[in-house]
Amino acid sequence: MTWEYALIGLIVGIVIGAIAMRFGNSKLRQQQALQNELDKSKAELEAYRQELVGHFARSAKLLDNMARDYRQLYQHMAKTSNDLLPNLPVQDNPFRYRLTEADNDQVPVEMPRDYSEGASGLLRDTQRHA
Numbered sequence: 001m002t003w004e005y006a007l008i009g010l011i012v013g014i015v016i017g018a019i020a021m022r023f024g025n026s027k028l029r030q031q032q033a034l035q036n037e038l039d040k041s042k043a044e045l046e047a048y049r050q051e052l053v054g055h056f057a058r059s060a061k062l063l064d065n066m067a068r069d070y071r072q073l074y075q076h077m078a079k080t081s082n083d084l085l086p087n088l089p090v091q092d093n094p095f096r097y098r099l100t101e102a103d104n105d106q107v108p109v110e111m112p113r114d115y116s117e118g119a120s121g122l123l124r125d126t127q128r129h130a
Helices: 002-024 026-084
Strands: none
Touching: none
């Protein structure tokens, strides 16, 4: 019977020790607190990312609307400048380029007047010709 009491005491002691270690271990509590903080930070980061994605999607939509409105305004000004000033030479008309939906929002670029059409010969190899 003493063996039975000793065995029961040993089992109860192991259970009580395991419970005491589980709830009494400060490192385990600290690890649990850090894990909770990490999970909270991850959730906040994901919410911030979603907010950022929404912000950029809205900004892109607003910029697209602004570009469309600008294109419509420019087309209106080009049409009315031709209608209201029919005798104005084309080169003097500030709205001489008409934009269409397919123009990709870009006005044709003229070549600068100081740009040389051909090679100037400034950098040619003089030793070869000597």
